[in-house]
Amino acid sequence: MPRFSFAILLMLSLWLAGCARRSHQAEALAPAALAAHRTVAILPFAVELERLRDLAKHAGVWARDSAARPLGSTLESGLQAERRQMGYLLQAALQAELMRQQAQRPITSTFQNPAETNQRLARAGITYESLPTRSMAELRAALGVDAVLTGQTSMHQLLPGGVSIAVFVLSNGSNPMADNSVRTALDIYDTQSGQLVWRFDHELHGKPSTSPAALAKALVRDMKDDFPYLKK
Numbered sequence: 001m002p003r004f005s006f007a008i009l010l011m012l013s014l015w016l017a018g019c020a021r022r023s024h025q026a027e028a029l030a031p032a033a034l035a036a037h038r039t040v041a042i043l044p045f046a047v048e049l050e051r052l053r054d055l056a057k058h059a060g061v062w063a064r065d066s067a068a069r070p071l072g073s074t075l076e077s078g079l080q081a082e083r084r085q086m087g088y089l090l091q092a093a094l095q096a097e098l099m100r101q102q103a104q105r106p107i108t109s110t111f112q113n114p115a116e117t118n119q120r121l122a123r124a125g126i127t128y129e130s131l132p133t134r135s136m137a138e139l140r141a142a143l144g145v146d147a148v149l150t151g152q153t154s155m156h157q158l159l160p161g162g163v164s165i166a167v168f169v170l171s172n173g174s175n176p177m178a179d180n181s182v183r184t185a186l187d188i189y190d191t192q193s194g195q196l197v198w199r200f201d202h203e204l205h206g207k208p209s210t211s212p213a214a215l216a217k218a219l220v221r222d223m224k225d226d227f228p229y230l231k232k
Contacts, residue, residue: 021205022218026226030197033190034228037146040188041112041139044128045090045151047083084128086212088118090151093216101220101230109229112145120144140191147191153184155210181205184219188228198228 028034092114098107121127124142126134139148157180181204188198200223209215224230 022203022208022222024200024202024222026198026200026223028198028226028228030190030195031228033193033195033197034147034188037109037190037229039112039145040109040147040149040229041117041143041145042091042095042114042149043117043131043139043151044084044087045153046132047086047090047152048154049079049083049086050154050156086153087128088114089212090153090216091117093212094149094151094219097213097216097220101224105224106231107229108231109146112143117143136189136191136194143191145191147197148189150187150189151184153182153215156181156183157210180208182208182210182215184215186219186223200226 095111095114098111101107120142121131124138126138126142136148183204184202186200186202187196189195190197200219202219202222204215204218208218220227
């Protein structure tokens with residue numbers, strides 16, 4: 001490749017690394033219930049990871065071990081641990097970002113510290129894996145809050161960041177393998193009624209960062225005008 005072409009590619013790669021297309025939509029389903037909330041707990045996020053390197057590893061492991069597949073089990077266990085860790089990191093990062101917003105716009109409700117939330121869940125025998133099966137009545141008894149905020153994030157990264165950028169540039173943005181995405185759904189439930197009272201859908205496409213801090217910052221930035229607990 002000519003030297004000037006490489007230089008242009010490098011500059012474009014650096015620029016695109018910070019670019020991501022985003023879309024978001026919020027909906028308040030029960031404004032009266034939201035206005036009555038005084039205590040809120042953020043739960044650990046549910047996380048899905050889809051990456052080409054994981055698929056390749058999984059295929060390679062299964063090809064080498066088609067009988068008992070102990071290596072496949074080990075790989076799946078590692079992915080589950082990574083998703084679990086990311087779920088807790090996103091929980092803490094969202095709480096921290098909301099607290100930073102409080103300096104600019106007061107928050108009408110008190111958010112339970114994530115460490116306390118997780119300790120209370122553990123004392124009640126509620127594990128990360130069993131969270132989706134627990135009722136709002138159980139969560140209310142364990143956490144003692146008016147509402148819970150749940151998050152589900154799906155990270156789709158077919159190619160590593162630098163490779164994805166190069167493919168994007170060389171294909172003029174036409175190669176779907178170059179387009180990574182992060183989709184997040186935030187829901188607020190009233191623990192007294194069990195009703196879903198607010199939802200927020202958020203998508204990042206292109207070259208989004210998958211770090212918990214960066215994602216939390218993007219979420220709070222895009223939902224701040226619609227978040228029910230931030231004073232207008």
